[in-house]
Amino acid sequence: MPLTKSRGIVVFNPIRMAEKKLEFSYEEFTHSSQLNTTDAALLTQAREITAQAYAPYSNFHVGAVALLENGELVVGTNQENASYPVGICAERVLLGSAATIHPNVPIVAMAISYNSKEVKSDHPISPCGMCRQALLEYETRTEKPIKIILSGQKGKVFIINTAFNLLPFAFTKKELK
Numbered sequence: 001m002p003l004t005k006s007r008g009i010v011v012f013n014p015i016r017m018a019e020k021k022l023e024f025s026y027e028e029f030t031h032s033s034q035l036n037t038t039d040a041a042l043l044t045q046a047r048e049i050t051a052q053a054y055a056p057y058s059n060f061h062v063g064a065v066a067l068l069e070n071g072e073l074v075v076g077t078n079q080e081n082a083s084y085p086v087g088i089c090a091e092r093v094l095l096g097s098a099a100t101i102h103p104n105v106p107i108v109a110m111a112i113s114y115n116s117k118e119v120k121s122d123h124p125i126s127p128c129g130m131c132r133q134a135l136l137e138y139e140t141r142t143e144k145p146i147k148i149i150l151s152g153q154k155g156k157v158f159i160i161n162t163a164f165n166l167l168p169f170a171f172t173k174k175e176l177k
């Protein structure tokens with residue numbers, strides 16, 4: 001039976017708790033040459049499109065490229081603003097474009113890379129919390145998991161098979177109805 005401390009006194013907690021564990025698997029590659037042709041091409045484009053980012057304040061240039069189920073590609077880069085909170089991440093630029101240009105078409109895979117004058121771009125970075133929420137919403141509305149490919153300009157590559165894994169205990173539309 002678990003113990004709880006109350007005002008310095010150790011007491012028995014009569015309510016039994018259950019310890020739960022969440023875990024997920026992802027793939028790690030040491031180099032992009034180990035990816036399949038499609039994933040490698042997406043990552044190459046994500047690395048290149050970082051050059052289109054507008055990031056004069058952070059100097060952190062992010063590029064995202066998505067392959068849609070209809071075979072089309074959609075890209076996004078981060079767009080900063082002198083009023084910092086106005087800035088938007090590459091992933092959400094991409095999702096907004098995809099949903100507008102190709103309504104309700106699932107995203108099969110999205111590669112995300114970055115480049116920076118301040119830090120080495122030699123390891124994967126993952127989407128911020130707000131983008132994880134947006135990615136999950138896209139998965140939910142199109143009812144298809146998005147494969148997420150993460151890497152810097154070089155080095156390791158992570159592949160995560162669904163954005164759902166990036167946001168445990170997510171708040172979704174199920175809570176609203």
Ligand SMILES: [Zn+2]
Binds near residue numbers: 089091092128
């Ligand atoms: Zn973000």
